[in-house]
Amino acid sequence: MTNDKKDNKHLEDRKNLRKLVVDAGGDRCISCGACVTGCPIADWSEERLDPRRMIRLVQIGQGELLVEQDWIWQCTNCGRCTYNCPVGVDLQAIISMARSLVPKDESPGGIQKTANLHRTISNNMNIEEEDWIDTLEWMTEELQSEIPDFELPIEKENADFFVTINSKLPMYYPSDLQDIFKIFYAAGVSWTLPKKWWEGTNYAMFTGDDETWEETLRNQVAEAERLGCKHMAYTECGHGYFATMEGYAKFGIQPKFDVTHVVKLYARWIREGRFKLDPSKNKQLITLHDPCNAVRKASMAGFESIEEDSRYVLNNIIENFTEMTPNREDNYCCSGGGGALIAGFKHARTHYGSVKVDQVNRTGAEMVCSPCVNCYDGLHNLAKDYDCSWEPIHMWKLLANAIVLDK
Amino acid sequence: MTTQAEILIIGGGLAGMAAARRANSLGLKTSVIANSTGSLPYTSGALDLIAVYPTETKFYHSKPWETLSDLLNQQPDHPYSKVGLKGVKDSIDDFMSYLEDSPLKYYRRENENIAIITGAGTIKPTYAVQGSLKANVLALEQRKPTLIAGFKGLTDFAPEQVVENLQDRWPGLVAQRLDLTGLVDQKRRITVANIASEFEKVAFRAEFAKLVKPMLGQAKFLGLPAILGMDKVMDIVADLENRLGVEVFEIPLLSPALPGTRLANMLKNDLLADGISYRQGVPVDRLEFEGDKVTVAHRQARRVDQAIPVSMMVMATGRFFGGGLVAEQHRIVEPLLNTELEVPASRDDWHMKTFLGAPGHPINRVGVKTDEYLRPVGSDGKVLYKNISVAGAILDGHDWVREKSGAGISIATGYAAVDALLSSSEVEAE
Secondary structure, three states, X not given: OOHHHHHHHHHHHHHHHHHHHHHOOHHHOOOOOHHHHOOOOOOOOOOOOOHHHHHHHHXXXXXXXXXXXXXXXHOOOOOHHHHHOOOOOOHHHHHHHHHHOOOHHHOOOOHHHHHHHHHHHOOXXXXXXXXXXXXHHHHHHHHHOOOOOOOOOEOOOOOOEEEOEOOHHHHOOOOHHHHHHHHHHHHOOOEEEXXXXXXXXXXXXXXXXXXXXXXXXXXXXXXXXXXXXXXXXEOOOHHHHXXXXXXXXXXXXXXXXXXXXXXXXHHHHHHOOOOOXXXXXXXXXXXXXXXXXXXXXXXXXXXXXXXXXHHHHHHHHOOEEEOOOOOHXXXXXXOOOOOHHHOOOHHHHHHHOHHHHHHHHHHOOOEEEOOOHHHXXXXXXXXXXXXXXXXXXXXXXXXXXXXOOOO | OOOOOOEEEEOOOHHHHHHHHHHHHOOOOEEEEXXXXXXXXXXXXXEOOOOEOOHHHOOEOOOHHHHHHXXXXXXXXXXXXXXXXXXXXXXXXXXXXXXXXXXXXXXEEOOEOEEEEOOOOOEEEEOEEOHHHHHXXXXXXXXXXXXXXXXXXXXXXXXXXXXXXXXXXXXXXXXEEEOOEOOEOOOOOOOHHHHHHHHOOHHHHHHHHHHHHHHOOOOOEEEEEOOOOOOOHHHHHHHHHHHHOOEEEEEOOOOOOHHHHHHHHHHHHHHHHOOOXXXXXXXXXXXXXXXXXXXXXXXXXXXXXXXXXXXXXXXXXXXXXXXXXXXXXXXXXXXXOOEEOOOOOOHHHOOOOOOOOOOOOHHHHOOEOEOOOOOEEOOOOOEOOOOEEXXXXXXXOOOHHHHOOHHHHHHHHHHHHHHHHHHHHHXXXX
């Protein structure tokens, strides 16, 4: 970029940010610091940035400095600042805006690359259709040794549920697919997995790449509608669920089906008595991590939060539950939100994750149930880096383990 | 999935929380919606009942119940007068016994006010404090040798200022700034929240005790800024006293502050544990009415307008900061009922000439007018809506800052607002 162009762009950015800060209510900020006490990364970065300094920077006409900071990418978009602001400043929207002003090819780490793959390949791990089907069939064969009459419902038309899967599963944890298969089998519902557009994440939201965000959502909606599904069961991925609901609202997408977070389905199916459950299969002391996107952010946007259903499910499938504090909408991020896991600032992430580690350590739990694949990875990294005795575990693992199948 | 609550409480400050506790104890299915954190994190966690009356005397009374009786006799429109002496006493005793038995171990003397030193080195009269401030009360009374310790890098607290302001009256007061280099991760800023989380670790407390012990000298008390951890503060105080052999107390700082945050968290978590629904982050911003009743509350979430059916509602929405009242140049509006409040005729008469003048600005006493059931009334004195009652600072006829009556008004009217809705709906049923 020539200097002239760069200056013009800075002026433009400055104007846009300034407008956004006004729109987001920033002019009501009295610097009370409630956002800072709510923010695990407030004291990280050379510049000692925090949400209220971010607002002041824009207000004094230094918005372009904000856009250049690594800090906006180290932020995990957890929304705790916005949640705690007494005068209703939407700080999270300001971060998103600042991120969207960074040219896509200059965004750090692999967030945008992931989004690009999602757009071109239909999933963000570069998994070819053939490999996807192979993995599904392999896991089906494995599961058939336990459930001989299990059949893999690929591209089944007019099924009740279109099921999304986080691409980390076929890529890194394929055996977890068996847990998900077992749950849908035991629930006795009609469901299907597509050959394409099954991806249960959406990273384009985190770089402000609206085009990719919208296109990937529309493609998934088209696929589910082509198959004639009545509902979409959204997998245990907080941001995937949030990006879907938020994206539908933002881009005016009105699918012919409804979207339900799968944890809400677990709870519904338990209430309906569809499972025979044996909680003694899960004897460890287990605490619950509330994923920011599926709880606090969902609730603030007006989407269904999974906080109560998560607890209802756990109380039916495990023997020993303990709450961490703060919890529910007040919970701290796993340290891996907002694309932080792949943004490349591991030192920062590990550092501010100490808040989460302290929180879990205080419970004395052996396991942290994380109904979100991304939080699972965030927690897993923290447990390793801080040499903790606890381990994260997916809710599907606990549920599948507790399900007793009639022989 | 969620079934309709029998009572909706708007506001997450002390009045809203007191109302929620009362409603829950009466077996009502209760739901709380707060704008954000509620006002408590902006407080010292000390609970005032009444200490200054009439405000122009600026005199601190030591017997709050006697002072309250005088007020009830002379100010029939004061929120306390709507509740009555027995109502105030019963609600305060009920709420205090919960707090006294809680992990925060609140401390009070039933019939006397107490006083604490603040982070500015001023003396604040109040009625009850968190257990971690009990020795603050005792140290101030006994004026024994006391070390006031701060931390290098912690901009929220200057121990020298406390000593400077109090040393005439308290000769054995000494200030020290502790250097935490080596005790905490140098990448972390020395902030209240960060140091508080350090105090929750045994290893840090052991190192801290080693650092501070040689500085104690003749001191019988150690005063520290209020940053001794979150929910386990009493364990932390006991542990430090054990290690140091002196009584340890906290000094409240400017907001947002830990003691108030502790109280807010405890109230919230206890209500959640009782199955009460608590929501914050998106305020109720619009009501729907049918005749003389509110029927629906709307919450404009970013993407969805949520309509919440209402059968009874307590409005504990606070004053200007939390959005309970909105001030324009020549009028003040209550946005949910969309009513204009009665203000002094000319804007010039809203305030006195002196900012800190003892009688208090006339505008401070402006609030939502109610009948004896705390139901909002119009300018003609007629009840506007029969299934709404009003609690806390938003009520008219008081100046809680100058009276030192904020917590007491919130608790007493919080309870009374719930009771009044029940009894007025019974009257109607008959």
